[in-house]
């Protein structure tokens with residue numbers, strides 16, 4: 456009998472990662488003999504870990520802070536990985552490792568699932584310029600969507616706008632920008648339990664607009680509640696978290712796993 460396939464998430468800290476719950480749910484559902492470990496690798500040990508990953512017993516890994524950039528230096532990168540210089544999913548490719556950043560593609564899959572009419576409607580406005588905003592803005596730009604960025608710290612907005620060939624919108628000019636926005640994405644931490652509120656008036660948005668929030672705790676943020684009350688298509692942040700995980704699963708086990716209500720319930724029970 457062969458040993459179970461071993462995969463996992465590499466980070467520091469990694470104790471609180473919810474990825475094992477997602478993968479164990481799929482292992483049970485599809486009868487796959489595998490284990491998904493939390494692999495704690497200290498920041499100073501990242502280089503050595505990824506340099507020798509291909510020689511280990513791991514079939515592949517997800518990567519979280521602080522190792523996404525070092526992982527990218529030890530893998531054959533796809534387009535998204537090359538553009539971002541940081542990856543969160545690695546798999547075996549011959550004798551070496553290959554990798555991608557699955558957050559952006561996970562976000563697009565989540566939009567397609569929860570608001571399929573979003574495509575072809577017009578420009579996106581991304582609020583925020585941190586790691587999550589970079590992945591989302593990059594994925595949208597790669598799909599040919601015109602991207603605008605607004606961020607409290609405008610220098611970071613400028614940096615991201617340059618990366619995605621987009622425009623900066625000053626934080627205090629949001630109302631004007633909303634009138635020309637087909638897809639509004641909150642990629643700041645505002646609206647998350649314990650953070651401040653995202654104070655934004657959605658009334659200038661066109662009627663066909665879609666509103667997406669990357670915050671998933673609470674699942675229905677004040678922004679999404681307001682968007683739904685106004686009749687906009689609304690996309691919650693849990694979708695991105697779950698769909699980004701499907702990318703590794705597909706690479707390691709050769710099939711696309713389902714993101715359905717049962718999996719959403721499993722994850723929600725952990726909050």
Ligand code: ATR
Nearest residue numbers: 583584585586587588606607608611642643644651
């Ligand atoms: P992540 O990796 O999840 O994107 P992050 O890199 O810490 O997290 O980014 C958090 C984002 O939320 C940033 O865009 C941040 O704005 P700054 O670049 O100005 O820090 C934004 N953010 C956090 N608190 C905020 C607040 N009170 N008002 C406006 N934006 C805020």
